[in-house]
Amino acid sequence: MSARTVIKGGTIVTADRSYDADVAIEGGKIVEIGQNLSGGKVLDAEGCYVMPGGIDPHVHLEMPFMGTHSADDFESGTRAGLAGGTTMVVDFCLPSPGQSMLEALEAWHAKSKRACADYSFHMAVTWWSEQIFDEMQMVVDHGINSFKHFMAYKGALMVEDDELFDSFRRCAAIGALPMVHAENGDVVATMQQKLLADGITGPEGHGMSRPPEVEGEATNRAIMIADMAGVPLYVVHTSCEQAHEAIRRARQKGMRVYGEPLIQHLVLDESEYRNPSWDHAAQRVMSPPFRDEANQQSLWAGLQAGSLQVVATDHCAFSIEQKRYGIEDFTKIPNGTGGLEDRMPVLWTEGVNTGRLTPNEFVAATSTNIAKILNIYPQKGAVLEGADADLVVWDPEKTKVISAETQQSVVEYNVFEGREVKGLPRYTLSRGEIAVDNGTVCATAGHGKFVTRAPYPEVNKALSKWKEVTAPRKVVRDPENMPACV
């Protein structure tokens, strides 16, 4: 039997067009797109859309954080992704303060060995020194072209403005993309202490300590620093109008600033923190917190207008027991929620089925835009000959009710519990291997490979050229031949 697989009878949906064609796969790659293709194994895509597999650029698997580790590891996390049509994730490598980036990178490579789907890492700048300055180039040489900066989590991951500026300038020099978690960590820390002193110890205090202002302020600040440094900027988990407005304004001025709403922020709101159940509210504690309806509308508008480009999850799941570390003090509730399995079905249901997004815009927001931003397009994020066969055969009629009972994540609850979704994978393929077959997850641990990402995407090249053209230059005056002052 031929080692060729053919996806037959579907409609190919990419970020820029939709058309009917079959897709042939061999050796993990798309080898042919056309009519009436044949091959050894045939997957029926009748009534389905054949789309690039999702890329979730923001996950934390087995993340050391707030005195514990997030519960899903690379195996359960990537299984969850595949179950929902996501074929690649990007995790964050986090050196502890004082630790070498290269040493942390080795640890991340070790723990990702059992991944079921392809993955990559962003490197976090968690402290600053000449060593880090030097290591950033080596990290780029190891296939990582993005560096994350936390402007929040004071006393832990947070970096100061001078460090941001130094690091952003270094990113410009080595062709890398800086990213920020934009919240004013000093203001959050003070607000937390004030709320605790006022007797607000429950999870509702989490949202109160991190209002949209702290996110809007930090987003503006990061944008200004990136502009001064001459680099593009990627703002993770953009959750509110104030941050979106800063990104919109920067883009209107010609700056390359990208914003990433999370599926949680698009559909869940701040009322979750007022739930009479402590567990329910604590399970929804993440940063930034869920917002009100006006902020949610702003995020949808951004996806429609193109001022926000990517929908991610920030998947960082903690068990009920872990969440209860903060039973007496909301600042000790581990921050994070799951979402990897649900991102695409929930976005399709709330985005495409409502007419907010076209199927092509859905593909752009879940896959193609981030592939371009991270410089892995068209290896990923494309249905093209020569691209990796990371594909999802999407059945727009398939429904389910989301439940922790049937999910792949190891945690005992789901923030989308009870929500009905319409639009699910019939098949998910990871480099040609069938990982989901009609609702059954048959992914293989260890199949996932590290995806290297080269530096200097086109935007970085254009920006450094522009910075050079517009660099400050001295006025050369000839004292021997100076005209008279008029």
Ligand code: URP
């Ligand atoms: O609450 C969150 N978002 N937890 C994960 C870490 C981060 O800030 O992205």
Ligand code: ZN
């Ligand atoms: Zn964050």
Ligand code: ZN
């Ligand atoms: Zn509940």
Ligand code: ZN
């Ligand atoms: Zn995160």
